[in-house]
Amino acid sequence: MAEAYDPGNIFAKILRGEIPSQRVYEDDAVVAFMDVMPQGTGHTLVVPKAPSRNILDADPATFGPLFGVVQKVAVAVKKAFDADGVTIMQFNEPASGQTVYHLHVHVVPRFEGVPLKPHSGQMEKPEVLAENANKIRAALGS
Structure with missing residues (x-):
């Protein structure tokens, strides 16, 4: 049986503004912010505002807005950091690393x-997260 969504998770708290974050993008459906434990320079998280544990229980209507922003952020981080490429990762349940x-x-x-x-x-x-967020916001604006 699938676990229930926990509205007390850290990303829900970030979405509600209870925990600060370096946001680089926000619209009605999605927020993108800097990962505080980055695996590389410019590591950004893209999070739908709609509550779901992961891809396995999300409303399919979430995916269009979410992945539209993933693409927008991917283009921006590649430009902002003059990167050679971009890795996109998404994990579902503990066995996957979520x-x-x-x-x-x-x-x-x-x-x-x-x-x-x-x-x-x-x-x-x-200060590093803030500087990287500024670079991404600038790339998104151009």
């Missing part, structure tokens, strides 16, 4: 020869 149970997509700029860092729990400095 640790926050609100549907979200990771968008990570990639550079030739530079491996992803582990998602270790080491938080990035707030």
